[in-house]
Amino acid sequence: MPVEQIADGRKVWQKRNRREQLTHWASWFAGxxxxxxxxxxxxxxxxxxxxxxxPRIAGDILTRATPPKWFYINELWxxxxxxxxxxxxGTLLALCLAVPTAFLAARNTxxxxxxxxxxxLLIIVSTRSINSLxxxxxxxAIIGPGVFAGVLAIAIRSIGFCAKLLYEAIEEIDQKxxxxxxxxxxxxxxVMAYGIVPQIMPAFAGxxxxRWDINIRESTVLGLVxxxxxGLQLSASLNVLAWPQVxxxxxxxxxxxxxxxxxxxxxxGAII
Amino acid sequence: xxxALDTRLGQPWRKPPFIKRVWLRWSVAAGAVLYLIAAIASIxxxxxxxxxGLDRGAAFIxxxxxPDFISRAGDIWDGMLESLIMTVAASVVGILIxxxxxxxxxxxxxxxxxxxxxxxxxxxxxxxxxxxxxxxxVAIFGFGPLAGFLTLSFATIGFLSKLLAEDIEAMDxxxxxxxxxxxxxxxxxxxxxxxxxxxxxxxxxSMYRVDINFRESAILGLVxxxxxGATLNTAxxxxEFDTAxxxxxxxxxxxxVLEYLSGIIRAxxx
Numbered sequence: 001m002p003v004e005q006i007a008d009g010r011k012v013w014q015k016r017n018r019r020e021q022l023t024h025w026a027s028w029f030a031g032x033x034x035x036x037x038x039x040x041x042x043x044x045x046x047x048x049x050x051x052x053x054x055p056r057i058a059g060d061i062l063t064r065a066t067p068p069k070w071f072y073i074n075e076l077w078x079x080x081x082x083x084x085x086x087x088x089x090g091t092l093l094a095l096c097l098a099v100p101t102a103f104l105a106a107r108n109t110x111x112x113x114x115x116x117x118x119x120x121l122l123i124i125v126s127t128r129s130i131n132s133l134x135x136x137x138x139x140x141a142i143i144g145p146g147v148f149a150g151v152l153a154i155a156i157r158s159i160g161f162c163a164k165l166l167y168e169a170i171e172e173i174d175q176k177x178x179x180x181x182x183x184x185x186x187x188x189x190x191v192m193a194y195g196i197v198p199q200i201m202p203a204f205a206g207x208x209x210x211r212w213d214i215n216i217r218e219s220t221v222l223g224l225v226x227x228x229x230x231g232l233q234l235s236a237s238l239n240v241l242a243w244p245q246v247x248x249x250x251x252x253x254x255x256x257x258x259x260x261x262x263x264x265x266x267x268x269g270a271i272i
Numbered sequence: 273x274x275x276a277l278d279t280r281l282g283q284p285w286r287k288p289p290f291i292k293r294v295w296l297r298w299s300v301a302a303g304a305v306l307y308l309i310a311a312i313a314s315i316x317x318x319x320x321x322x323x324x325g326l327d328r329g330a331a332f333i334x335x336x337x338x339p340d341f342i343s344r345a346g347d348i349w350d351g352m353l354e355s356l357i358m359t360v361a362a363s364v365v366g367i368l369i370x371x372x373x374x375x376x377x378x379x380x381x382x383x384x385x386x387x388x389x390x391x392x393x394x395x396x397x398x399x400x401x402x403x404x405x406x407x408x409x410v411a412i413f414g415f416g417p418l419a420g421f422l423t424l425s426f427a428t429i430g431f432l433s434k435l436l437a438e439d440i441e442a443m444d445x446x447x448x449x450x451x452x453x454x455x456x457x458x459x460x461x462x463x464x465x466x467x468x469x470x471x472x473x474x475x476x477x478s479m480y481r482v483d484i485n486f487r488e489s490a491i492l493g494l495v496x497x498x499x500x501g502a503t504l505n506t507a508x509x510x511x512e513f514d515t516a517x518x519x520x521x522x523x524x525x526x527x528x529v530l531e532y533l534s535g536i537i538r539a540x541x542x
Contacts, residue, residue: 038361041354042417045498050414058412085311129527130520133403133491134501137508138516142332143325148317221403225494238407250404257399 061243068251069244076233076252082147083229083256086222087215090154095208098159102166109170109196120163128160132218136227147228154215154222161214162207169203170196205271213264220253230256332513339521340514344503348519351500352526355489358420358499362489363482365421366428371474373429374436375462381440390433397430402488406497417498424485424492431484435477436470443469472541479534486530490523 016024050057103109105120136153143149173196181195223231230249237245291297341348376382376390402423409419443466451465493501500519507516 034360035364038357041357042361042421045354045416046418047414047416051418054412061408061411081314085314088307089311089315125528125531126524129487129524131487131491133494134504134520137494137505138332141508141511142329144318144321146318147315148322151315217401221401224403224407234404253401253404254399257401 065243065247067244068248069242070248072245072248073252076230076249079223079228079230079233080252080256082150083216083219083231086147086150086154086219086227086229087212087260090151090219091158091208091212091215093151093155094158094162094211095204097155098162098166099204101159101163102170103192105163106167106170108173108175109192120167124160124163124167126160127156127158128164130157132157132222133225136222136225140226145226145228150219150222150227150229153227154219157218158211158215162211165207166200166204169200169207173199202271206268209264209267209271213260216260217257220256328511328513332517335513335517336521338514339518340512341518344507344512344515347503347506348500348515348522351493351503351519352522354417355486355493355499355501356526358417358424358489358492359482359486362421362424362428363478363485366425366481366485367432367478369425370429370432370436374433374440375466377433377437378440380443380445381462381466390437394430394434394437397426398434400426402427403491403495406492407495410496415496415498420489420492420497420499423497424488427488428481428485432474432477432481436474439470439473440466472538475541476534476538479530479537483527483530483534487523487527 014021101120101123104111104116105124107113107117110117110120132153135156136149139149139152143152177199178191178195181191186194219229219231221231221234223229223233224235226232230253234246234249234253237243237249289297291300373390373393376386377394379387382390405426406419406423409422413419413422447469448461448465451461456464489499489501490504491501493499493503494505496502500523504516504519507513507519
């Protein structure tokens with residue numbers, strides 16, 4: 001325990017000794033310096049006049065945006081249906097691709113740890129670290145704008161997420177059940193179907209619903225880059241500064257997000 | 273006398289169905305099939321356009337073998353730096369703000385009015401998409417990294433406060449009570465009774481959030497909120513797949529480094 005002797009010979013307890021104090025202080029100093037530098041950079045590229053003006057602009061936008069243009073909802077039903085489809089089909093497609101990836105990536109089921117596992121892990125990392133909007137941008141450049149690009153973007157983005165959670169679940173399974181099935185003389189595929197799959201089923205269902213919920217959120221904005229769904233209407237309304245329409249769309253998106261979160265919480269509660 | 277066992281003898285084992293009630297099983301299956309048909313039918317795929325695009329897709333995949341870091345090096349460097357700056361600044365500010373809000377959103381610490389206010393802040397921040405917040409903030413504050421910084425801070429608050437509050441609600445009451453019994457004031461109670469229990473998880477979650485913030489900062493540029501997204505968008509629009517591939521590889525690389533670092537830090541604090 002670090003103890004320091006003060007002038008009159010008494011000993012005083014301290015949390016850290018001198019060296020720890022110095023490193024602690026130095027790391028805080030470095031952290032603060034980095035933050036100040038970052039802030040300075042942000043501040044340099046900001047037009048502060050606009051910032052001081054911001055409350056007025058915000059109030060202005062708010063007055064323009066209220067009340068929402070309620071009857072515009074009639075034009076929104078189809079985009080809402082598209083958004084739902086993008087999320088659902090995207091999730092289904094992602095799950096179809098994520099399950100094999102997860103089995104290839106899990107240490108206890110992969111056919112080869114040297115070659116196939118790193119490839120599967122690379123797929124997981126690269127699909128996960130790129131946002132679905134960027135995937136959408138890319139797919140639009142390749143296959144053209146539309147709902148299909150949105151479905152694919154959501155699907156690709158979700159592979160990594162689902163496969164990561166699934167392969168972690170596969171690695172945590174109870175090996176005894178697998179052994180029991182193997183002991184009956186089951187083939188490799190039968191072991192998978194009766195020894196492993198029943199054990200990861202709850203995790204699988206949980207991941208599927210969880211990801212579906214996230215995908216509903218993400219598919220609402222995919223239209224901003226032209227990949228279909230309600231985001232298309234949002235960006236069109238923003239471009240013509242039709243603020244009453246924007247506010248209605250934002251309300252619809254908020255409701256959709258809350259509803260999907262409620263559904264996913266209910267379903268996960270029922271499964272797990 | 274026949275027992276339940278006797279009737280089963282001699283019959284092969286069958287996997288029990290997932291849903292026991294027959295009519296429910298069939299109607300769920302039929303509903304799913306109907307929905308799938310309707311959903312797939314409503315997607316218009318222009319297959320000739322897709323076919324034409326396949327070449328471009330192949331070109332894009334091939335461009336990963338020869339990413340072009342050089343010809344737009346200046347733009348890439350500026351964008352990356354701006355993304356990192358926004359990430360750091362927003363993470364620091366977001367974490368600092370989310371600690372008091374997280375304390376307020378924990379029912380076992382905060383009084384009811386504070387709890388409700390903090391919970392509604394958390395709910396609002398979680399319900400609004402980053403990109404939508406960014407659009408609104410760009411409209412209000414003008415183009416530039418300030419809007420991105422504010423967006424990421426706002427999103428960090430919702431994420432971190434919620435998880436911190438849940439962690440505090442799940443903490444061990446005994447330790448906190450022991451500190452209280454020594455006659456500690458409220459600040460001392462938080463500092464010595466609550467903070468040590470949630471600190472490891474708070475650090476882990478903060479690191480995770482830094483990682484998410486960087487990934488999100490890569491798209492904020494699409495709506496003019498600063499960062500690498502604008503460069504990436506331009507590269508796609510001009511079909512400069514080599515540059516786009518370089519940027520994507522950089523993003524993946526930085527995310528991997530951040531994940532690795534946060535793994536080390538989490539392993540050390542836990």
